[in-house]
Amino acid sequence: MVKPKVYVTRIIPEAGLRLIREFSEIKVWEEPLPPPREVILEAAEDADGIVSLLTDRIDAQLLDACPSLRVVSNMAVGFDNINLIDASERGVLAGNTPGVLTETTADFAFALLMAAARRIVEGADYVRTGQWKTWGPLLLLGSDVHHATLGLVGLGRIGAEVAKRASGFDMRVMYYDVVRRTDLETTLGLEYAPLEIVLANADFVSVHTPLVPETHHLMNRERFEQMKPSAILINTSRGPVVDTDALVEALRAGEIRAAALDVTDPEPLPADHPLVDMPNCLVVPHIASASDATRSKMAEIAAENLIAGLKGEPLPCGLNNEVVGKGRNSLPRDW
The missing domain is CATH 3.40.50.720 (NAD(P)-binding Rossmann-like Domain)
Incomplete structure (x- = not known):
């Protein structure tokens, strides 16, 4: 046959x-x-x-x-x-x-959020490279996750699952999407707002949009300027949704505190790319669904x-x- x-x-x-x-x-x-x-x-x-x-x-x-x-x-x-x-x-x-892969990716997005907030990878590297000599009251201070504000850029299936995980940390969850989801606002306790308002209020900004012409470089220089200097960006969607050059500048200038990226543009990043060696940027090789x-x-x-x-x-x-x-x-x- x-x-x-x-x-x-x-x-x-x-x-x-x-x-x-x-x-x-x-x-x-x-x-x-x-x-x-x-x-x-x-x-x-x-x-x-x-x-x-x-x-x-x-x-x-x-x-x-x-x-x-x-x-x-x-x-x-x-x-x-x-x-x-x-x-x-x-x-x-x-x-x-x-x-x-919805729940697996949501787990990973929240893991990136936690790792960046509490500087977990920095801490592991600190020990691995022999720098740990004593406990210190100012050593590797990070950001609290509980009671913080999470801003979701995109509220599809993965974004909604991230919101569920945030509820366990008593987080305030705001979101922006081209389609308002009043049903999820009720069931998950979410707050809808225009993108610039979400960015201005969020301690953590987690991106969950598809890559279409309208979302290419959605997170750009203007958007980073709208974020808090203490805010952390998480991206598990698509690399080109974030303007990489603008992100490098924002991290260097202290416009935002940190970033955690599962996806990048270009992908993979060259080994000598500025983001790779930045202590306030955590980059992993597109593994959010890797279970x-x-x-x-x-x-x-x-x-x-x-x-x-x-x-x-x-x-x-x-x-x-x-x-x-x-x-x-x-x-x-x-x-």
Whole structure:
């Protein structure tokens, strides 16, 4: 029996690979770094499906270089690496893995908040480098989290879960979103305000917006000037939502106290980037969803999306299911 051909751009958890192997002929890029563009174009030229990550650009060039391609399954919630217009025009289905990482990412966002507030990484480095000689009343003083004000920039699923965690610390939670959520204001005790008001009042600003043209560099020089000098920025959304150069200047000038970043622009940051060595900036390598259970479930959903698309069915987590039965998706299947 002929099986569809699938290219997976990185090793993913076995929960997903197992499902894909059972249904298709699979080819996997097994190196730790993302495959170069030319490698993807060659390796996927006869693929019927691709499992992609945020590092893989899915655009007209790739879609035209892979004429058999019917479905692209992104193992991520975000999908700014996929040009949905290009995919839909060709009848190529696309999907993502929403929902499953919501609580895990919210846990991590709050962990970054705590780590930056209480200078935990600085403290560990202080001990590791042999600087700890005695207890001191002024040693590594940080910011209290309890009873502080948390400002959420974006109130999607992850933002709402962060708000729930803040309630355990008796925090006042303010938020800004393009869509006001009066239901969550009631159930979670949130306060809605314009962005500049949220920033002016928040001790911690946690960013939870998708990356779209309107949110590119949403957190810029003007926004940092609106924040308290004692405020801490947390970003677990997308790197380009924050203007990196403006953040460097704000941290150096003391316009804000600190930042904790799971995502950056560029990503990864070069080893000699100013943010890497700043004591008031904590940078981690985009690991907010990196728990065993969550990554396995993401891989499983990505596989289910892929298989549905190869069958010509709507994807369980589809981004453009309206193209089912159109364009390439309407072509006969040999499997």
